[in-house]
Amino acid sequence: MNSVNVAIAWCLAWGNKREPNDLTNQMREALNKGEELPEKVKALVKQSQELQNLKFPDTLEKLKELPEKYPQLWNSQIGLVYGGATKIKQYVFEAAKLPDIRGASALLDRINLIDLPAFFGCENHEDYPQCQRAKDYCEQVREDWLDKSGNFPELSQALIPELIIYSTGGNILAFCPAAFIAGLWTKRLEKSSQCYC
Numbered sequence: 001m002n003s004v005n006v007a008i009a010w011c012l013a014w015g016n017k018r019e020p021n022d023l024t025n026q027m028r029e030a031l032n033k034g035e036e037l038p039e040k041v042k043a044l045v046k047q048s049q050e051l052q053n054l055k056f057p058d059t060l061e062k063l064k065e066l067p068e069k070y071p072q073l074w075n076s077q078i079g080l081v082y083g084g085a086t087k088i089k090q091y092v093f094e095a096a097k098l099p100d101i102r103g104a105s106a107l108l109d110r111i112n113l114i115d116l117p118a119f120f121g122c123e124n125h126e127d128y129p130q131c132q133r134a135k136d137y138c139e140q141v142r143e144d145w146l147d148k149s150g151n152f153p154e155l156s157q158a159l160i161p162e163l164i165i166y167s168t169g170g171n172i173l174a175f176c177p178a179a180f181i182a183g184l185w186t187k188r189l190e191k192s193s194q195c196y197c
Contacts (some may be wrong), residue, residue, distance in 0.1 A: 008048035077178035084171030
């Protein structure tokens, strides 16, 4: 089972509420312990595999059949989040000294390899050795930023490492349970209007 299947199944299992349910808790426990997934989760994983293997219909009639053929997938929502550091090129090209540019490069590496994955609890995942080595730092990142009352305290429990599609160049693209997308967008607009006036 690849991480995309797990991510889609996680979002489907989470549903449209901002709190975890029994199914997501069972799934998280099984993922953390490396155990077999519960039967209900396996059904969601099967649906996500079907979604990945779905071929785009070549006729309008076949397209119209999709909602009937895959009602669970058709009526479900999965969030997609993109974000990251801003004004990187401006900083690098305005920096006059090589040490400043090297410093910016080191900061981007830390953002890509530790800070952004820390939001997803990657210190507990084998694919993120840098986060595993900086476990206390990763927990502190979530506590100081993500879990802060003015930011997204309930989002922390919804994020798992498998949701990350990529994290490079100071940017991240990840799946997210749909219930959080509107709140993230609203918060982004608030922050951007405060920062760039």
